Amino acid sequence: MQTNLLCKETNAKSIKMSDEIDHPQLCLWLKAVSENRNKQAFTHLFNFFAPKIIRIARSKFPNEAQANEVVQETMSNVWRKAHLFNQDKGAATTWVYTVMRNVTFDMLRKVKANKEDNLSDDIWPIAEGLVSDDDAYEDHLETENLKAVIDNLPESQREVVKGFYFMEMTQEQLAEKLNLPLGTIKSRLRLALAKLKVKLGENHD
Amino acid sequence: MKDIIKSSSKAIKIPIFPLAIFLLPEGKVRLRIFEAKYLKMISIASNGQGFVIKLPKDSQKNSSATWGSLVKTEDFNQGEDGILEVDVKCLSLVKINDVSMNSDGLQFCNTKVFPHWSQQQYSQHQVAEHLADMLAGIMSEDTMLKHLYSRQLTQDPAWIVARWLELLPVSLAIKSSFVGNQDFNQAKNFVESIIHK
Numbered sequence: 363m364q365t366n367l368l369c370k371e372t373n374a375k376s377i378k379m380s381d382e383i384d385h386p387q388l389c390l391w392l393k394a395v396s397e398n399r400n401k402q403a404f405t406h407l408f409n410f411f412a413p414k415i416i417r418i419a420r421s422k423f424p425n426e427a428q429a430n431e432v433v434q435e436t437m438s439n440v441w442r443k444a445h446l447f448n449q450d451k452g453a454a455t456t457w458v459y460t461v462m463r464n465v466t467f468d469m470l471r472k473v474k475a476n477k478e479d480n481l482s483d484d485i486w487p488i489a490e491g492l493v494s495d496d497d498a499y500e501d502h503l504e505t506e507n508l509k510a511v512i513d514n515l516p517e518s519q520r521e522v523v524k525g526f527y528f529m530e531m532t533q534e535q536l537a538e539k540l541n542l543p544l545g546t547i548k549s550r551l552r553l554a555l556a557k558l559k560v561k562l563g564e565n566h567d
Numbered sequence: 568m569k570d571i572i573k574s575s576s577k578a579i580k581i582p583i584f585p586l587a588i589f590l591l592p593e594g595k596v597r598l599r600i601f602e603a604k605y606l607k608m609i610s611i612a613s614n615g616q617g618f619v620i621k622l623p624k625d626s627q628k629n630s631s632a633t634w635g636s637l638v639k640t641e642d643f644n645q646g647e648d649g650i651l652e653v654d655v656k657c658l659s660l661v662k663i664n665d666v667s668m669n670s671d672g673l674q675f676c677n678t679k680v681f682p683h684w685s686q687q688q689y690s691q692h693q694v695a696e697h698l699a700d701m702l703a704g705i706m707s708e709d710t711m712l713k714h715l716y717s718r719q720l721t722q723d724p725a726w727i728v729a730r731w732l733e734l735l736p737v738s739l740a741i742k743s744s745f746v747g748n749q750d751f752n753q754a755k756n757f758v759e760s761i762i763h764k
Contacts, residue, residue: 539701
């Protein structure tokens with residue numbers, strides 16, 4: 363079960379902090395990293411995001427080493443890919459959390475790949491143990507704390523924490539699978555949706 | 568414990584798992600369950616009647632009634648991080664009525680099974696061959712899909728169109744319209760207009 367859940371104090375603090383996010387400043391730091399490889403700006407970004415990432419990651423990976431890996435991997439991707447951030451498309455926080463989400467999914471996939479063989483009946487006792495009443499109640503208050511944190515996260519991040527293996531393809535993945543340019547996929551989707559919307563409109567009349 | 572779910576249209580209230588995922592009959596997904604109330608839900612669901620995956624309200628605007636995917640658990644696993652992983656399969660779509668909440672915050676509802684085009688038989692030639700081939704290709708390359716559907720790959724046209732709808736990068740509101748007025752042919756045309764050579 364989860365062992366590294368958050369206490370009330372950190373929870374309250376994180377909500378307060380999110381009210382005070384200086385978005386223009388975050389954008390300037392990302393810009394400084396992407397254009398000048400500015401280490402000081404990166405340090406500021408690290409100090410801002412690392413504690414937030416580690417809090418989320420610990421709820422996902424009770425193993426501290428894995429949570430630290432999420433921070434490290436996310437922040438090194440931020441360093442390498444800062445030029446891909448476009449402030450017209452969304453907040454810096456959203457972008458960094460998306461990077462984090464991808465890192466988390468990659469790690470979960472690795473975890474899963476290692477576990478591929480472990481699907482026999484011998485996991486049933488474990489599963490039964492997990493859903494016993496005592497465990498559920500013991501966990502209950504901590505889950506409430508976790509829930510409060512989840513509810514305050516941006517949507518993209520909430521998905522990571524809530525957790526299911528996302529199966530819907532991205533436009534990029536679809537283009538790759540069909541061996542077609544991304545532009546072609548986008549225009550096919552646009553056309554198909556436009557046609558459908560006309561039809562749906564007709565149905566309502 | 569497996570294969571004990573028979574029918575859900577009885578008066579027993581069934582737990583709801585709110586999740587933004589589109590799942591048609593025969594569709595499968597692996598869930599990661601860690602909240603206490605949902606661990607409890609899995610325990611209740613394994614008593615026989617399964618549980619209902621329900622989309623957020625705003626993604627149901629294209630369908631006339633509130634509906635959900637009635638699922639049964641096919642397999643359990645425990646992730647390396649200790650979190651319970653549950654593979655579920657959608658048995659049928661249900662209309663959701665009379666939702667209530669227990670003291671744990673878990674929602675329950677009355678369900679009424681309704682038929683969907685994805686459960687009907689259509690003759691082989693009704694779906695373009697490349698839809699089946701490309702789907703099989705994607706499923707064999709993706710570790711998760713390959714595992715979930717290992718024994719279930721079929722040539723059934725409705726099954727193929729339904730799986731494509733689940734996989735396509737299209738909003739949930741649009742996908743939901745294929746539970747409302749849209750029939751098999753409309754769904755098939757929609758998928759084929761995106762997936763063609």
